[in-house]
Amino acid sequence: MNAVVIAVVLMLALSLARMHVMLAMIIAAFVGGWVGGLDLTATLDAFNQGIGGGAGIALSYALLGAFAVAISLSGLPQLLADAILKRMTGSSHAQASIWLKNGLLGLLLLAAVSSQNLIPIHIAFIPILIPPLLLVMARLKLDRRLVACVLTFGLVTPYMFLPVGFGNIYLHDILLGRVADAGLNIDDVSVVKAMAIPALGMLAGLAMAALFSYRGERQYDVAAIETTEHHERQYDAKSLWVAALAIVVAFAVQLATGSMVLGAMAGFMLFSATGVVRWNESEGVLVDGIKMMASIGFIMIAAAGFSEVLKATGDIDTLVNGAAQWLGDNRGLTAFLLLLVGLLLTMGIGSSFSTIPIIAAIYVPLCMQLGFSPMAIVALIGTAGALGDAGSPASDSTLGPTAGLNADGQHHHMRDTVIPTFLHFNLPLLAAGWLAAMVL
Secondary structure, X not given: OOHHHHHHHHHHHHHHOOOOHHHHHHHHHHHHHHHOOOOHHHHHHHHHHHHHHHHHHHHHHHHHHHHHHHHHHHOHHHHHHHHHHHHHHOOOHHHHHHHHHHHHHHHHHHHHHXXXXXXXXXXXXXXXXXXXXXXXXXXXXXXXXXXXXXXXXHHHHHHHHOOOOHHHHHHHHHHHHHHHHOOOOOOOOOHHHHOHHHHHHHHHHHHHHHHHHOOOOOOXXXXXXXXXXXXXXXXXXXXXXXXXXXXXXXXHHHHHHOOHHHHHHHHHHHHHHHOOOOHXXXXXXXXXXXXXXXXXXXXXXXXXXXXHHHHHHOHHHHHHHHHHHHHOOOHHHHHHHHHHHHHHHHHHHOOHHHHHHHHHHHHHHHHHHOOOOHHHHHHHHHHHHHOOOXXXXXXXXXXXXXXXXXXXXXXXXXXXXXXXXXXXXXXXXHHHHHHHHHHO
16 A cells, blocks of 8 residues: 555644544654555654654744734733624624624634735634634634635635745645646636636635525624633733834735744844843743644644655655556546645645645656647646645644634534645636636
């Protein structure tokens, strides 16, 4: 059996059996190494090499968590929550429920989309914005599975389709760059047109979640939320202005340096320097932030080690080459199976940005030999890379929403984020990617 298939399936099975994702990935990595013919020493070496590369991501998320806690102490997110709650009490419940639900979902979608391009901070906004709004969501009886789908859609679709921010990196630097390196002439290829049909697949999945799957009400324990947010944040003009300035400073530093670590640290230090976070309280705030984001950081570290072990087995190339040799001249079946391999790889690795460099060198010559057009090849490989980002237990596109929505312990990562996003995004994206490969 192929080590990649065994490792990914085992990781998913253990996660679904309620084992923590980090432990599931570590166990699956060592089982995958064993199946792939690596001895214990070689597996450990590969795993340790991988987790070293994930340490920077973990540090970034830890400092972003501290920055998020500092912003919450300023009262800025509480101001937004109070404004929404005031609107709820100022009008009839039925009217408020409809308008506020739609308005809140629209706000979250806008924030998620903007985090990929306009203000490229990725998931950093989630622990800042979501926890103060949990009480609002509970009183609106808003299903958090729908919120998870909205957030994941906003985190994934923009980089698939819009060539700005993270999308510029994915579409131009990685996708077009790698397929060109593999020998494809991209002079007449419009990457936006190539990825339009897959993006519509993502939109169809979001519409399905909003209009059918999770349109109903869902009850949450309001007391548990009030216990988590055990005191209302006190805010005044100074704390709000400092919070706004700290956000601008953090974004500016991140954009100027390309470092989330430096950006979050600059914003946090501004809170300390102005007294919004007292100097003698800064250590406690930092610890609270680390606790908030530690789970994401450690899962990302484990995912880096998991990915390195799979690469060391050599079975990734075996999987892709084996699929290519078995396909023959059937273009429809070829497109479907290549997309399926991309789904499997990205669900295991947790990063669509890392999947394309692995598959492009093999996919491009195979697709050219079968007569796919350059536009179809770009759509196929771009979709194969993005497949699995939504719905992977190790993807920050699912870990981020869970970190915010589970602040009160009422949102399960696998049942309430991973499974809903897998069903509503990966399946339509698989179909849309196949359609794009066949018609372009």
